[in-house]
C-alpha cells in the first residue's frame with residue numbers, strides 16, 4: 685500500500701492544488717491532504733474552513749482524505765503511515781524553496797521521501813494569494829477555483 689501526504693496551507697484551495705491532488709491520487713493508493721495549522725501565518729480561512737472546502741472539492745476521489753495538522757510535516761507523514769510527501773512545483777522559485785525543505789526533511793526523517801509533481805501549465809501562474817488579491821479587488825476568480833470555493837471566498841471577502 686503506497687500512502688502519501690500532500691501538505692500545504694490551502695488558503696484557499698485552487699484548481700492548481702486540485703490538479704495535483706487528482707494526479708497524486710492516481711499514483712498512490714492513499715493520499716491524505718494535510719492542512720497546516722500554522723500559527724506564524726494569519727490565514728483568510730480558518731483551518732476548519734480550509735479542510736471543509738477541500739473535502740467538498742475532492743468528494744469524488746475515494747482514496748483521498750483531508751485533515752489538519754500542526755508540527756513537523758515528517759511527523760504528520762509518519763502518523764498517516766505515509767512514506768512520501770507530495771509537493772507541487774510551479775517555477776524555479778518554488779524549486780529552490782522546496783528543495784531545501786525536502787533535504788531538511790530527509791535528514792530528520794530518512795524514511796520519508798518528497799515527490800514533486802510539476803504544475804499543469806494551465807495553472808502555472810496560480811497561487812492562493814493571487815486568488816485572494818483578485819477577489820479582494822472584485823475581479824473574476826471563476827477560472828482559478830471551483831464554484832463552491834468561489835462562493836466561500838466572496839462570502840468571506842464581502843462579509844469579512
Ligand code: ADP
Pocket residue numbers: 691692693694695698699700701704770771772773774778802803804807808809810811812
Ligand atoms: P505552502 O504554504 O505549504 O506552500 P500552498 O497551499 O501555497 O502551501 O501550496 C501547497 C503545495 O501546492 C505546494 O507544494 C505548492 O508548490 C503547490 N502549489 C500551489 N499552487 C500550485 C499550482 N498552481 N500548481 C501546482 N502546484 C501548486
